[in-house]
Amino acid sequence: MKRLIACVSLVAVAATAAGAATRHAGKKLVAHRSASCRVAPADEYFGRLKMSILGIRNTIKDQGLRIDLDPSRANGTLKEMALTEDAVHDWQHKYPCDSWLPGTIYALEHFYGKIHTPYGRKRVRYTYGWLHRDFPHHAIAKLALREETEASAISKE
Numbered sequence: 001m002k003r004l005i006a007c008v009s010l011v012a013v014a015a016t017a018a019g020a021a022t023r024h025a026g027k028k029l030v031a032h033r034s035a036s037c038r039v040a041p042a043d044e045y046f047g048r049l050k051m052s053i054l055g056i057r058n059t060i061k062d063q064g065l066r067i068d069l070d071p072s073r074a075n076g077t078l079k080e081m082a083l084t085e086d087a088v089h090d091w092q093h094k095y096p097c098d099s100w101l102p103g104t105i106y107a108l109e110h111f112y113g114k115i116h117t118p119y120g121r122k123r124v125r126y127t128y129g130w131l132h133r134d135f136p137h138h139a140i141a142k143l144a145l146r147e148e149t150e151a152s153a154i155s156k157e
Contacts, residue, residue: 051083
C-alpha cells in the first residue's frame with residue numbers, strides 16, 4: 001500500500017511539473033533569448049587576428065593617435081584597421097547585444113574620419129550606416145546623427 005501511494009504521488013508530481021513546463025514554455029523562450037543577448041567576456045578573441053574586446057578598442061585608439069601625430073601614416077594603418085573591423089564584425093555576430101559595440105563602432109567611424117581620402121570618406125559612411133542600422137535607438141547612434149547633421153550644415157555654408 002505504501003508503494004502504491006508513493007507511485008501515485010510521484011505520478012502526480014510529474015504531471016504537475018509537465019503542466020507547469022507547458023504553461024511556462026513562452027517564458028523559457030524569452031529566457032533563452034536573453035541568454036543569447038549577453039556581453040562578451042574580456043578573455044574571448046574575435047576575427048582573424050583573434051583580438052580581445054580591449055585589444056580592438058586599444059587598436060582603434062592607438063591607430064587614431066598615430067594619425068593625429070603624423071597624418072601621412074594614415075594609409076599604413078588601413079590594413080590593420082581592416083582586420084580590426086573584421087574582429088568587430090565577429091564580436092557583433094557572437095554577442096549582438098553587447099553594450100560596448102555601439103561605442104566601438106562609433107570610435108571606428110571617428111578613426112576613419114581622420115583619413116582624408118576618398119577611401120576614408122567611404123569607410124566613414126559605411127561605419128555610420130552600420131551604427132544606425134544595427135543600433136538605431138542607442139544614444140551613441142543619436143550622437144553620431146547629430147554630428148553628421150552639423151557637419152552637413154557646415155559643409156553647405
